[in-house]
Amino acid sequence: MQPIIYWFRNDLRLYDNKALNQALESKHPIIFIYIINKEWFKKGTLGFNRISTFRLNHLYSSLNRLQKELQSRGSDLYIFKNNPLSTISKLAQQTRAKAVYAHHEYAWYELEEEKAINKVVPLHLTWGNMVYPPDQVPFTPDVSPYYYTKFMKKVIDLPPATIVSEIKSINSFKGEITLETFKLPETNNTVSPLELMSNYLNSNAFEEYYYSRELFEGDHYSSFLSPYLADGSLSANVLYQELNNKLKENPRLEASVDKLKLQLIWRDYYRFLFLRYGRKLFYRHGIRNKNRDRYDDMEAFLQWKNGKTDHPLVNAFMNELRTTGFLSNRGRMLVSYYLAKVLQVNWLWGAQWFEHILIDYEVCNNYGNWAYQSGVGTDSRFNRSFNLDKQIEKFDPRRVYLARWANKSNS
Numbered sequence: 480m481q482p483i484i485y486w487f488r489n490d491l492r493l494y495d496n497k498a499l500n501q502a503l504e505s506k507h508p509i510i511f512i513y514i515i516n517k518e519w520f521k522k523g524t525l526g527f528n529r530i531s532t533f534r535l536n537h538l539y540s541s542l543n544r545l546q547k548e549l550q551s552r553g554s555d556l557y558i559f560k561n562n563p564l565s566t567i568s569k570l571a572q573q574t575r576a577k578a579v580y581a582h583h584e585y586a587w588y589e590l591e592e593e594k595a596i597n598k599v600v601p602l603h604l605t606w607g608n609m610v611y612p613p614d615q616v617p618f619t620p621d622v623s624p625y626y627y628t629k630f631m632k633k634v635i636d637l638p639p640a641t642i643v644s645e646i647k648s649i650n651s652f653k654g655e656i657t658l659e660t661f662k663l664p665e666t667n668n669t670v671s672p673l674e675l676m677s678n679y680l681n682s683n684a685f686e687e688y689y690y691s692r693e694l695f696e697g698d699h700y701s702s703f704l705s706p707y708l709a710d711g712s713l714s715a716n717v718l719y720q721e722l723n724n725k726l727k728e729n730p731r732l733e734a735s736v737d738k739l740k741l742q743l744i745w746r747d748y749y750r751f752l753f754l755r756y757g758r759k760l761f762y763r764h765g766i767r768n769k770n771r772d773r774y775d776d777m778e779a780f781l782q783w784k785n786g787k788t789d790h791p792l793v794n795a796f797m798n799e800l801r802t803t804g805f806l807s808n809r810g811r812m813l814v815s816y817y818l819a820k821v822l823q824v825n826w827l828w829g830a831q832w833f834e835h836i837l838i839d840y841e842v843c844n845n846y847g848n849w850a851y852q853s854g855v856g857t858d859s860r861f862n863r864s865f866n867l868d869k870q871i872e873k874f875d876p877r878r879v880y881l882a883r884w885a886n887k888s889n890s
């Protein structure tokens with residue numbers, strides 16, 4: 480029987496994986512692949528590439544875990560470091576694969592990639608990786624609500640996507656693959672993403688999430704699940720439904736449960752927005768098509784990126800980000816506001832820096848939030864501003880965060 484290819488994208492898991500289940504239902508032997516796109520490693524005009532070691536190491540760790548899980552089921556994961564179109568074309572030709580199965584993506588570049596691949600070999604795409612995917616809501620992406628609150632109200636009472644059970648047995652491809660594969664570096668995979676999720680939801684820290692999420696830092700001021708949600712090793716839908724279960728067990732958690740659920744709805748919202756507006760979300764003037772006098776000012780950009788601006792709070796955030804690959808949501812909001820609205824620098828440059836440096840970079844969350852904060856996205860108050868000194872008084876009154884990060888040198 481001809482094989483099929485299962486192309487893992489941002490869904491690096493064997494549980495709650497709808498597209499994978501559909502591939503298994505086809506009964507064809509499966510070749511499991513992941514493609515590390517070599518474009519990510521090319522330096523752009525701003526002097527950095529699209530993936531830092533923070534995210535790359537995290538990705539390796541998720542791939543190692545997935546590969547071992549497949550091996551324990553008598554199968555394997557083939558990893559390639561190349562371009563998705565050429566890899567899939569060559570592999571399909573070599574193995575006579577009948578079709579490729581994968582999850583839909585949402586952003587313009589990925590959608591173009593899907594079209595190109597589908598011209599070479601039939602591509603079966605399934606909606607997934609969301610709580611409310613487009614095939615489960617009563618509206619199509621082209622008319623999905625423009626503002627978050629409207630979107631949230633439309634979906635919040637709908638049943639979330641059905642959770643698909645973990646795959647057990649696999650009919651895997653036994654033939655030879657001669658295309659050059661990529662050997663994964665060893666990584667420490669101690670705790671699984673599902674365990675991390677459950678540890679967090681059972682911790683005392685989660686009880687305080689409803690207010691601690693607004694802080695700059697802390698041991699567990701936030702879930703820190705974003706790197707796993709971004710590469711799909713943690714299912715957002717499983718997290719959402721686990722939150723509902725937690726609430727049934729312990730009604731005292733209501734405020735935290737509701738707040739985290741709203742964040743997961745922001746995540747879905749941006750995906751719908753990308754499906755609706757496509758390439759416009761990568762335009763300097765955004766989907767509002769408004770020229771906001773933003774300049775390609777390299778000197779100001781470098782000062783911002785390297786934590787050398789006139790404001791110590793911005794410097795502290797940028798230093799933490801450069802050193803750890805992570806930043807609180809508040810930190811991200813304030814530094815993006817500062818670059819786009821105070822320094823008036825092209826917001827796309829900031830979004831590109833985040834794409835490079837963030838351990839949890841995810842295209843829709845990143846560019847959607849950047850456009851929002853820069854006044855070219857869907858913020859109803861597009862000229863919203865923040866008083867950074869007041870932010871310090873409110874969230875870091877004893878200057879602990881500032882003392883830790885503001886003067887960290889640019890090494």
Ligand SMILES: Cc1cc2nc3c(=O)[nH]c(=O)nc-3n(C[C@H](O)[C@H](O)[C@H](O)COP(=O)(O)OP(=O)(O)OC[C@H]3O[C@@H](n4cnc5c(N)ncnc54)[C@H](O)[C@@H]3O)c2cc1C
Nearest residue numbers: 701702703704705742745746808811812840841844845848
């Ligand atoms: C300018 C800017 C850029 C951002 N870039 C990214 C990015 O590349 N990747 C990313 O995952 N998040 C991004 N965010 C959203 C948010 O800051 C992070 O998801 C969050 O800080 C990650 O930490 P956490 O998992 O502990 O968050 P939690 O508060 O525990 O939230 C849980 C999950 O909900 C989702 N979520 C939370 N806040 C948002 C939000 N504002 N928009 C959409 N989804 C959200 C994320 O998947 C997150 O992991 C960005 C925000 C801003 C303002």
